[in-house]
Amino acid sequence: MANQTKIALLKGYIETKGLKSTAQRDFIAETFFKTNTHISLEELLAKVKRKHKNIGYATVYRTMKLLGESGLAIARQFGDGQTRYENLPEDGHHDHIICIKCSKIAEFQNQKIEQLQSETAKKLGFTVVNHKLELYGYCADCS
Amino acid sequence: MANQTKIALLKGYIETKGLKSTAQRDFIAETFFKTNTHISLEELLAKVKRKHKNIGYATVYRTMKLLGESGLAIARQFGDGQTRYENLPEDGHHDHIICIKCSKIAEFQNQKIEQLQSETAKKLGFTVVNHKLELYGYCADCS
Protein backbone atom coordinates (compact mmCIF):
# COMPACT_ATOMS: atom_id res chain seq x y z
CA MET A 1 0.00 0.00 0.00
CA ALA A 2 1.41 3.40 -0.98
CA ASN A 3 2.01 6.03 1.68
CA GLN A 4 -0.44 8.36 -0.05
CA THR A 5 -3.12 5.71 0.32
CA LYS A 6 -2.34 5.28 4.00
CA ILE A 7 -2.61 9.02 4.54
CA ALA A 8 -5.95 8.99 2.75
CA LEU A 9 -7.15 6.09 4.90
CA LEU A 10 -6.06 7.91 8.03
CA LYS A 11 -7.95 11.03 6.96
CA GLY A 12 -10.98 8.87 6.37
CA TYR A 13 -10.66 7.29 9.80
CA ILE A 14 -10.27 10.69 11.44
CA GLU A 15 -13.35 11.96 9.68
CA THR A 16 -15.47 8.93 10.57
CA LYS A 17 -14.54 9.31 14.21
CA GLY A 18 -15.39 13.02 14.21
CA LEU A 19 -11.78 13.93 14.96
CA LYS A 20 -9.75 16.70 13.42
CA SER A 21 -6.92 16.77 10.99
CA THR A 22 -3.86 18.61 12.19
CA ALA A 23 -0.43 19.44 10.83
CA GLN A 24 1.28 17.59 13.71
CA ARG A 25 -0.70 14.41 13.20
CA ASP A 26 -0.06 14.49 9.48
CA PHE A 27 3.63 14.97 9.97
CA ILE A 28 3.94 12.24 12.60
CA ALA A 29 1.96 9.83 10.43
CA GLU A 30 4.02 10.63 7.32
CA THR A 31 7.23 10.16 9.25
CA PHE A 32 6.00 6.86 10.57
CA PHE A 33 4.84 5.62 7.15
CA LYS A 34 8.38 6.19 5.84
CA THR A 35 9.81 3.76 8.38
CA ASN A 36 10.01 0.07 7.73
CA THR A 37 11.06 -1.42 11.02
CA HIS A 38 9.56 -1.82 14.45
CA ILE A 39 10.00 1.69 15.71
CA SER A 40 9.64 2.71 19.34
CA LEU A 41 7.91 5.92 20.36
CA GLU A 42 11.20 7.28 21.54
CA GLU A 43 12.83 6.68 18.17
CA LEU A 44 9.88 8.09 16.29
CA LEU A 45 9.84 11.17 18.50
CA ALA A 46 13.52 11.73 17.71
CA LYS A 47 12.82 11.55 13.97
CA VAL A 48 9.88 13.91 14.29
CA LYS A 49 11.84 16.39 16.36
CA ARG A 50 14.50 16.73 13.66
CA LYS A 51 12.02 18.77 11.62
CA HIS A 52 9.61 19.95 14.26
CA LYS A 53 11.36 20.49 17.56
CA ASN A 54 8.24 21.58 19.36
CA ILE A 55 6.15 18.46 18.76
CA GLY A 56 5.78 16.77 22.12
CA TYR A 57 5.92 13.21 23.29
CA ALA A 58 2.24 13.14 24.16
CA THR A 59 1.23 14.02 20.62
CA VAL A 60 3.39 11.28 19.13
CA TYR A 61 2.01 8.88 21.69
CA ARG A 62 -1.58 9.82 20.92
CA THR A 63 -1.08 9.78 17.17
CA MET A 64 0.41 6.31 17.23
CA LYS A 65 -2.43 5.10 19.38
CA LEU A 66 -4.77 6.45 16.71
CA LEU A 67 -2.84 4.70 13.96
CA GLY A 68 -3.03 1.51 15.97
CA GLU A 69 -6.79 1.81 16.37
CA SER A 70 -7.23 2.49 12.69
CA GLY A 71 -5.22 -0.58 11.81
CA LEU A 72 -2.57 1.41 9.91
CA ALA A 73 0.06 0.56 12.50
CA ILE A 74 0.54 -2.57 14.54
CA ALA A 75 1.57 -2.24 18.16
CA ARG A 76 3.97 -4.97 19.19
CA GLN A 77 5.42 -6.01 22.50
CA PHE A 78 8.62 -7.94 22.24
CA GLY A 79 8.94 -8.35 25.95
CA ASP A 80 11.50 -5.64 26.59
CA GLY A 81 8.90 -3.40 28.16
CA GLN A 82 8.64 -1.03 25.23
CA THR A 83 5.84 -0.84 22.72
CA ARG A 84 7.00 -0.74 19.15
CA TYR A 85 4.92 0.12 16.13
CA GLU A 86 5.19 -1.70 12.87
CA ASN A 87 4.34 -0.04 9.60
CA LEU A 88 2.08 -1.94 7.21
CA PRO A 89 4.33 -3.12 4.39
CA GLU A 90 3.84 -1.67 0.86
CA ASP A 91 2.91 -5.01 -0.59
CA GLY A 92 0.27 -5.99 1.86
CA HIS A 93 0.23 -7.97 5.00
CA HIS A 94 2.32 -11.02 5.51
CA ASP A 95 2.93 -13.46 8.30
CA HIS A 96 6.08 -15.15 9.42
CA ILE A 97 7.29 -18.68 9.67
CA ILE A 98 10.42 -19.16 11.69
CA CYS A 99 12.78 -22.12 11.77
CA ILE A 100 13.46 -23.04 15.39
CA LYS A 101 16.80 -24.53 14.49
CA CYS A 102 18.49 -22.10 12.11
CA SER A 103 16.22 -19.07 12.68
CA LYS A 104 15.46 -18.68 9.00
CA ILE A 105 12.37 -16.55 8.51
CA ALA A 106 10.02 -16.98 5.58
CA GLU A 107 7.01 -14.83 4.84
CA PHE A 108 3.69 -15.95 3.56
CA GLN A 109 0.23 -14.73 2.79
CA ASN A 110 -2.91 -16.80 2.99
CA GLN A 111 -6.21 -15.21 2.20
CA LYS A 112 -8.16 -18.19 3.43
CA ILE A 113 -6.61 -18.05 6.88
CA GLU A 114 -7.38 -14.35 7.13
CA GLN A 115 -10.95 -15.03 6.16
CA LEU A 116 -11.30 -17.76 8.77
CA GLN A 117 -9.86 -15.42 11.36
CA SER A 118 -12.52 -12.83 10.60
CA GLU A 119 -15.25 -15.43 10.76
CA THR A 120 -14.00 -16.86 14.04
CA ALA A 121 -13.76 -13.37 15.50
CA LYS A 122 -17.26 -12.56 14.34
CA LYS A 123 -18.65 -15.57 16.19
CA LEU A 124 -17.08 -14.20 19.36
CA GLY A 125 -18.52 -10.75 18.73
CA PHE A 126 -15.21 -9.22 17.71
CA THR A 127 -14.28 -7.13 14.69
CA VAL A 128 -10.68 -7.79 13.72
CA VAL A 129 -8.46 -4.84 12.92
CA ASN A 130 -5.16 -6.64 12.67
CA HIS A 131 -3.41 -9.78 13.72
CA LYS A 132 -0.12 -11.47 14.38
CA LEU A 133 0.57 -14.96 13.20
CA GLU A 134 3.90 -16.60 13.73
CA LEU A 135 4.54 -20.24 12.89
CA TYR A 136 7.48 -22.03 14.43
CA GLY A 137 8.96 -25.18 13.02
CA TYR A 138 11.74 -26.76 11.00
CA CYS A 139 12.69 -25.52 7.56
CA ALA A 140 13.58 -27.83 4.65
CA ASP A 141 17.29 -27.78 5.53
CA CYS A 142 16.76 -28.55 9.19
CA SER A 143 14.06 -31.20 9.29
CA MET B 1 1.00 -32.40 31.95
CA ALA B 2 0.09 -33.04 35.57
CA ASN B 3 0.90 -30.48 38.23
CA GLN B 4 3.12 -32.95 40.07
CA THR B 5 5.19 -33.33 36.94
CA LYS B 6 5.50 -29.57 36.61
CA ILE B 7 6.64 -29.27 40.20
CA ALA B 8 9.23 -31.97 39.62
CA LEU B 9 10.47 -30.19 36.50
CA LEU B 10 10.76 -26.96 38.43
CA LYS B 11 12.79 -28.63 41.17
CA GLY B 12 15.06 -30.02 38.50
CA TYR B 13 15.48 -26.60 36.93
CA ILE B 14 16.27 -25.03 40.29
CA GLU B 15 18.86 -27.67 41.02
CA THR B 16 20.54 -27.37 37.64
CA LYS B 17 20.85 -23.63 38.08
CA GLY B 18 22.35 -23.95 41.55
CA LEU B 19 19.38 -22.18 43.12
CA LYS B 20 17.57 -23.11 46.27
CA SER B 21 14.19 -24.59 46.91
CA THR B 22 12.08 -22.53 49.28
CA ALA B 23 8.63 -22.84 50.76
CA GLN B 24 7.53 -19.56 49.17
CA ARG B 25 8.60 -20.58 45.71
CA ASP B 26 6.90 -23.93 46.02
CA PHE B 27 3.66 -22.37 47.17
CA ILE B 28 3.64 -19.71 44.45
CA ALA B 29 4.37 -22.30 41.77
CA GLU B 30 1.68 -24.65 43.05
CA THR B 31 -0.85 -21.84 43.14
CA PHE B 32 0.05 -20.86 39.61
CA PHE B 33 -0.16 -24.42 38.28
CA LYS B 34 -3.72 -24.61 39.56
CA THR B 35 -4.78 -21.67 37.41
CA ASN B 36 -5.93 -22.06 33.87
CA THR B 37 -6.21 -18.55 32.52
CA HIS B 38 -3.85 -15.72 31.69
CA ILE B 39 -3.14 -14.62 35.19
CA SER B 40 -1.57 -11.29 35.99
CA LEU B 41 0.98 -10.91 38.75
CA GLU B 42 -1.52 -8.89 40.71
CA GLU B 43 -4.15 -11.62 40.53
CA LEU B 44 -1.66 -14.31 41.41
CA LEU B 45 -0.37 -12.31 44.35
CA ALA B 46 -3.93 -11.97 45.64
CA LYS B 47 -4.41 -15.74 45.46
CA VAL B 48 -1.11 -16.37 47.20
CA LYS B 49 -1.83 -13.88 49.96
CA ARG B 50 -5.05 -15.66 50.89
CA LYS B 51 -2.96 -18.40 52.47
CA HIS B 52 0.31 -16.65 53.10
CA LYS B 53 -0.19 -12.99 53.86
CA ASN B 54 3.46 -12.29 54.35
CA ILE B 55 4.65 -13.36 50.92
CA GLY B 56 5.69 -10.21 49.13
CA TYR B 57 5.08 -9.34 45.55
CA ALA B 58 8.76 -9.13 44.72
CA THR B 59 8.90 -12.84 45.45
CA VAL B 60 5.94 -13.55 43.21
CA TYR B 61 7.60 -11.53 40.45
CA ARG B 62 10.86 -13.37 40.87
CA THR B 63 9.22 -16.77 41.00
CA MET B 64 7.18 -16.17 37.86
CA LYS B 65 10.27 -14.95 36.06
CA LEU B 66 11.88 -18.22 37.02
CA LEU B 67 8.92 -20.24 35.76
CA GLY B 68 9.08 -18.30 32.52
CA GLU B 69 12.77 -19.08 32.09
CA SER B 70 12.19 -22.74 32.83
CA GLY B 71 9.47 -22.94 30.18
CA LEU B 72 6.78 -23.94 32.70
CA ALA B 73 4.95 -20.65 32.26
CA ILE B 74 4.54 -18.50 29.19
CA ALA B 75 4.85 -14.76 29.62
CA ARG B 76 2.48 -12.88 27.36
CA GLN B 77 1.93 -9.24 26.58
CA PHE B 78 -1.50 -8.46 25.25
CA GLY B 79 -0.94 -4.73 25.03
CA ASP B 80 -2.62 -3.55 28.21
CA GLY B 81 0.71 -2.92 29.88
CA GLN B 82 0.54 -5.93 32.13
CA THR B 83 2.47 -9.13 31.75
CA ARG B 84 0.29 -12.16 32.10
CA TYR B 85 1.45 -15.70 32.65
CA GLU B 86 -0.18 -18.62 30.99
CA ASN B 87 -0.05 -22.05 32.51
CA LEU B 88 0.75 -24.83 30.09
CA PRO B 89 -2.72 -26.13 29.32
CA GLU B 90 -3.62 -29.70 30.19
CA ASP B 91 -5.87 -29.98 27.18
CA GLY B 92 -3.97 -28.48 24.33
CA HIS B 93 -3.55 -25.31 22.48
CA HIS B 94 -5.71 -22.25 21.95
CA ASP B 95 -5.29 -18.83 20.36
CA HIS B 96 -6.29 -15.38 21.53
CA ILE B 97 -8.38 -12.49 20.39
CA ILE B 98 -7.83 -9.21 22.19
CA CYS B 99 -9.98 -6.09 22.30
CA ILE B 100 -7.78 -3.08 21.54
CA LYS B 101 -10.08 -0.83 23.50
CA CYS B 102 -10.93 -2.62 26.75
CA SER B 103 -8.25 -5.35 26.65
CA LYS B 104 -10.77 -8.16 27.01
CA ILE B 105 -9.22 -11.46 25.97
CA ALA B 106 -11.15 -14.31 24.42
CA GLU B 107 -9.79 -17.69 23.46
CA PHE B 108 -10.62 -19.78 20.48
CA GLN B 109 -9.65 -22.92 18.70
CA ASN B 110 -10.00 -23.42 14.99
CA GLN B 111 -8.90 -26.68 13.54
CA LYS B 112 -9.28 -25.43 10.00
CA ILE B 113 -6.88 -22.54 10.57
CA GLU B 114 -4.33 -24.89 12.10
CA GLN B 115 -4.67 -27.18 9.15
CA LEU B 116 -4.19 -24.34 6.67
CA GLN B 117 -1.13 -23.25 8.61
CA SER B 118 0.39 -26.69 8.24
CA GLU B 119 -0.38 -26.79 4.54
CA THR B 120 1.04 -23.33 3.94
CA ALA B 121 4.15 -24.24 5.88
CA LYS B 122 4.53 -27.44 3.91
CA LYS B 123 4.56 -25.51 0.64
CA LEU B 124 7.45 -23.49 2.02
CA GLY B 125 9.26 -26.64 3.08
CA PHE B 126 8.58 -26.15 6.77
CA THR B 127 7.18 -28.49 9.39
CA VAL B 128 5.22 -26.58 12.01
CA VAL B 129 5.59 -27.55 15.64
CA ASN B 130 4.16 -24.49 17.33
CA HIS B 131 2.55 -21.18 16.57
CA LYS B 132 1.32 -17.94 17.98
CA LEU B 133 -1.83 -16.34 16.64
CA GLU B 134 -3.26 -13.19 18.12
CA LEU B 135 -6.16 -11.30 16.65
CA TYR B 136 -6.69 -7.68 17.62
CA GLY B 137 -9.94 -5.83 17.21
CA TYR B 138 -13.03 -4.52 18.93
CA CYS B 139 -15.17 -6.68 21.15
CA ALA B 140 -18.97 -6.58 21.12
CA ASP B 141 -19.07 -3.97 23.88
CA CYS B 142 -16.52 -1.68 22.28
CA SER B 143 -17.38 -1.66 18.58
Place this chain on the structure above:
DNA sequence: TATGATAATGGATTTCATTTTCATTTGCAA
Protein backbone atom coordinates in the same frame (compact mmCIF):
# COMPACT_ATOMS: atom_id res chain seq x y z
C1' DT C 1 -14.59 36.07 7.43
C1' DA C 2 -15.90 35.74 12.06
C1' DT C 3 -17.67 32.91 15.68
C1' DG C 4 -18.08 29.30 18.84
C1' DA C 5 -18.06 24.57 20.07
C1' DT C 6 -14.97 21.15 20.44
C1' DA C 7 -10.76 18.63 19.60
C1' DA C 8 -5.73 18.81 19.77
C1' DT C 9 -1.43 20.26 21.58
C1' DG C 10 2.66 19.98 24.56
C1' DG C 11 5.08 20.51 28.70
C1' DA C 12 4.64 18.82 33.09
C1' DT C 13 2.97 15.65 36.15
C1' DT C 14 1.16 11.37 37.71
C1' DT C 15 0.38 6.57 37.51
C1' DC C 16 1.61 2.11 38.01
C1' DA C 17 3.92 -2.32 36.61
C1' DT C 18 8.29 -3.82 37.29
C1' DT C 19 12.95 -3.89 39.15
C1' DT C 20 16.29 -2.97 42.52
C1' DT C 21 18.09 -2.20 47.14
C1' DC C 22 19.38 -3.84 51.45
C1' DA C 23 19.04 -5.74 55.98
C1' DT C 24 17.66 -10.05 57.49
C1' DT C 25 16.52 -14.91 57.07
C1' DT C 26 16.86 -19.44 55.06
C1' DG C 27 18.66 -23.55 52.63
C1' DC C 28 22.07 -26.73 52.23
C1' DA C 29 26.72 -28.65 51.54
C1' DA C 30 30.72 -29.59 54.06
Place this chain on the structure above:
DNA sequence: TTGCAAATGAAAATGAAATCCATTATCATA
Protein backbone atom coordinates in the same frame (compact mmCIF):
# COMPACT_ATOMS: atom_id res chain seq x y z
C1' DT D 1 26.58 -26.65 63.40
C1' DT D 2 28.61 -23.66 60.76
C1' DG D 3 29.62 -20.79 56.71
C1' DC D 4 27.95 -18.60 53.05
C1' DA D 5 25.46 -17.93 48.94
C1' DA D 6 20.84 -17.45 47.71
C1' DA D 7 16.23 -15.90 48.94
C1' DT D 8 13.04 -12.96 51.16
C1' DG D 9 10.20 -8.88 51.81
C1' DA D 10 9.44 -4.10 52.78
C1' DA D 11 10.43 -0.05 50.76
C1' DA D 12 12.37 2.81 47.32
C1' DA D 13 13.64 3.53 42.54
C1' DT D 14 12.81 3.19 37.81
C1' DG D 15 10.81 4.36 33.54
C1' DA D 16 7.25 3.72 30.03
C1' DA D 17 2.71 5.02 29.51
C1' DA D 18 -1.18 7.79 30.60
C1' DT D 19 -3.20 11.94 32.02
C1' DC D 20 -3.75 16.93 33.23
C1' DC D 21 -4.57 21.49 31.99
C1' DA D 22 -3.89 25.97 30.04
C1' DT D 23 -3.52 27.27 25.51
C1' DT D 24 -4.14 26.84 20.55
C1' DA D 25 -6.11 25.08 16.25
C1' DT D 26 -9.81 23.22 13.43
C1' DC D 27 -14.01 23.53 11.08
C1' DA D 28 -19.06 23.80 10.47
C1' DT D 29 -22.07 27.37 10.45
C1' DA D 30 -23.69 32.07 10.55
